[in-house]
Amino acid sequence: MLLNADSMKPIYVQISEWLENEILNESISADEKIYSQYQLAEMFNVNPATAGKGINLLADDNVLYKKRGLGMFVAADARKIILGKRKSSKLHSLVTELAQEAVQLQVEEEELVTMIRDMHQRIKEEQS
């Protein structure tokens, strides 16, 4: 957690984030079965134990639930949980980094806020 370089994230974390993205963009919907650890292992070329750890990470957060003998399924409120989690952890750390960088570059508060507002608007327009 304290290591900032993104590529340095453990692979199982990267796998769980990839699964979260699949759920967020609705490639996998609620109550649908998720990839097995063996499928993930093949997809990412990693040991099945590592892939299993990525799945367990999401099960711990209640994003996934287990059906005995059938595998892991997406929880009904999975999207909500993921969004909440991302807001509190990812966004927070990105903002911290951004603010630190701004201070180092002597960018004033006003300027920084304007930059964020402009970018936010542009992306929203592009999406609509």
Added chain:
Amino acid sequence: MNVVVCHDLTKQYGRSKAIQNMNCQIAENKITGLIGRNGAGKTTLLKIIAGYLHHSSGDIQVFSENPFNNLKISANTIFIDNEMSFSQGLTLNELLETAGSFYPNWNHDLALKLFDYFSFNPNQYHGNLSKGMKSTFNMIVGLAARCPLTIMDEPTSGMDSATRKDFYRALLKEYIAYPRTIILSSHLLDEVEDLLEEVLLIKSGEKCLHLSIDQLKEYAIGVRGKTVNVETWTEKMELISMQEIGANMSYAVIRNDRSIKELEDARQLGLEVTSVSAEDICSYLTSKTKGGIDDVFSRG
């Protein structure tokens, strides 16, 4: 269940000890990487496990039996390395067929498919193959044998990079389809780490670490910054490595067990905290000096 259990295992060649009081267990149906520097005792350990060598003292059990001169162990184990000797009188095709008769789980279909994929000539002889082709052929035998204990000693030596990638993928797919205990020795940890579940790191014939790959990756952190600050911050910590990396700049590697407060202090001192790759952790841990190769060249 543990497939391999070593207890105070020692192997002496004359007066020098290749393996010293080794205690380790290798769990069933996992891929374990055996990592160590040149001459650390990797091959000796693997040969003892495979039953090729007799140990000098201590105890070793493979599938709960002593592996040396043991038929059950040799039927259930395959040892692949680049010194494998095959009959000079048989063609590659005949070698595959003969190998099949030794191993009960042998999958001839897989062997032939891999054989085709890597464009072998069935009428060629093993002795005439290039180094990389030899390794590739041996690997095919190792995978097709589907032995409950599959040991590969530097399996990729001599292979080109495309073949190495193919091999790792073939190994993974085979492992997923037919789980078995695999021990893979390599000095290219970067290349194999994603495949491994566990890492057994050995140094001068002794066990140095035995961890899951995830634990190993989080084992240490590096701090970089002004030498004075690095030294102040790490004063009471045990260093894994300390190097001068430039004028008044140093890089120290320590265990990853610092509190958030301490890491915050490091930031205040202008130190950069980074993660350390599994391969780097292994080379720092098995290095004989704390400063590395730079010590050789340092003045004074």
